[in-house]
Amino acid sequence: MSRRSLLAVAAALVALVVLALILPSTAAGPLPSMVLGDRARAFPAPLAAPVAGPGLYEDDSGYLTFDGHWDVDPSASQASGGEVRYSNIAGSSVTLEFEGDRVTWITSKGPAEGVARVWIDGVYQPEADLYRPGARLWQVAIAYTVPPGRHQIKVAASNSHNMNSTGYRVTVDAFLVESGGSLESPTPTPIPTASPTPTPIPTATAAPLTVRVEAHLAFQRPRGHPRPQLPLHLLVYTAGAVGPPSPAALFDGVATTHLDGTVIFDLGAVPPGRYDLYAKGDHTLSRVVAGVSLVAGDTRVDFGLLPEGDVDGDDVVDSLDFDLLEQAFGAQTGEPGYSDVADLSGDEVVDISDLSLLAGNHGLDGAARAAIR
Numbered sequence: 001m002s003r004r005s006l007l008a009v010a011a012a013l014v015a016l017v018v019l020a021l022i023l024p025s026t027a028a029g030p031l032p033s034m035v036l037g038d039r040a041r042a043f044p045a046p047l048a049a050p051v052a053g054p055g056l057y058e059d060d061s062g063y064l065t066f067d068g069h070w071d072v073d074p075s076a077s078q079a080s081g082g083e084v085r086y087s088n089i090a091g092s093s094v095t096l097e098f099e100g101d102r103v104t105w106i107t108s109k110g111p112a113e114g115v116a117r118v119w120i121d122g123v124y125q126p127e128a129d130l131y132r133p134g135a136r137l138w139q140v141a142i143a144y145t146v147p148p149g150r151h152q153i154k155v156a157a158s159n160s161h162n163m164n165s166t167g168y169r170v171t172v173d174a175f176l177v178e179s180g181g182s183l184e185s186p187t188p189t190p191i192p193t194a195s196p197t198p199t200p201i202p203t204a205t206a207a208p209l210t211v212r213v214e215a216h217l218a219f220q221r222p223r224g225h226p227r228p229q230l231p232l233h234l235l236v237y238t239a240g241a242v243g244p245p246s247p248a249a250l251f252d253g254v255a256t257t258h259l260d261g262t263v264i265f266d267l268g269a270v271p272p273g274r275y276d277l278y279a280k281g282d283h284t285l286s287r288v289v290a291g292v293s294l295v296a297g298d299t300r301v302d303f304g305l306l307p308e309g310d311v312d313g314d315d316v317v318d319s320l321d322f323d324l325l326e327q328a329f330g331a332q333t334g335e336p337g338y339s340d341v342a343d344l345s346g347d348e349v350v351d352i353s354d355l356s357l358l359a360g361n362h363g364l365d366g367a368a369r370a371a372i373r
């Protein structure tokens with residue numbers, strides 16, 4: 001072979017090697033369609049997104065797959081994890097594959113928020129209207145309970161919004177994934193038979209009785225957390241009397257529960273009759289046992305499980321409670337910002353177990369609140 005041919009072969013070989021080096025990168029597929037703002041971090045490719053177990057997944061988590069156009073909001077430093085991502089572009093979506101039985105999407109609401117479309121396992125769900133007259137962080141957009149197992153939630157911005165909204169913004173602050181195993185399932189206490197019904201019911205003119213109420217209840221606690229001794233408020237009303245306008249309670253007292261969930265209230269002298277008894281913990285919703293016939297001596301009343309999450313004590317679990325928990329988030333007892341009432345789980349730190357308890361009861365009213373409405 002001539003020197004010239006050798007050179008030609010060598011050049012061809014070099015060209016082949018160069019091509020081989022170039023081809024894989026150009027053949028790797030189109031660039032990700034995601035367009036992110038300057039502060040945004042890179043996310044793994046959709047196929048690489050792992051399946052999320054129970055936990056809190058921030059908007060910058062690699063478990064979330066963003067598609068379309070999303071920006072980091074630099075003004076949301078008070079949000080969960082110190083930032084949020086948002087989109088105004090219809091069709092921009094975020095997807096989370098998770099393993100559990102409940103998922104909560106934590107968002108921001110405000111005057112320029114739009115309506116988000118939501119899919120669970122590919123099935124279209126009711127839309128989430130994120131409009132709110134005043135802007136507020138730490139809002140529950142939606143929460144779904146699903147059969148235990150692997151699922152997918154997808155959320156997308158749309159071109160529709162509340163008639164009062166000035167924009168279409170959809171915000172992702174975090175997703176909370178829960179699994180039944182992450183919370184201790186309380187032993188259901190059989191509901192009363194509050195007391196043996198005395199016959200005949202004493203008349204109103206009968207002499208007052210000295211009454212003790214032995215209340216039984218359970219507090220929601222994550223598995224492994226100590227059984228608490230907590231203050232319990234007991235309010236006693238004449239049966240059927242709670243409603244607008246709310247009457248004065250016949251008895252309003254606080255006592256500390258024993259470790260087994262028993263608490264004794266000495267009501268003193270009470271006119272015989274039928275009463276509605278409301279029990280409320282410092283940061284739980286209230287529960288009622290109605291129509292209890294109070295008789296002399298001990299009357300046993302079972303209140304069952306008191307749902308956690310009422311940080312501000314107004315007997316509803318809502319965004320105001322989220323705000324207070326957020327202010328204390330991450331703080332341990334003795335540290336600045338720590339709040340006893342935000343430590344729903346009772347382990348002296350305000351963290352994901354408290355957020356999980358609150359999110360699980362978000363939107364619930366206590367019995368007293370529901371009765372007064």
Ligand SMILES: [Ca+2]
Nearest residue numbers: 080081083173
């Ligand atoms: Ca966040």
Ligand SMILES: [Ca+2]
Nearest residue numbers: 310312314316
């Ligand atoms: Ca509340």
Ligand SMILES: [Ca+2]
Nearest residue numbers: 343345347349
């Ligand atoms: Ca806690």
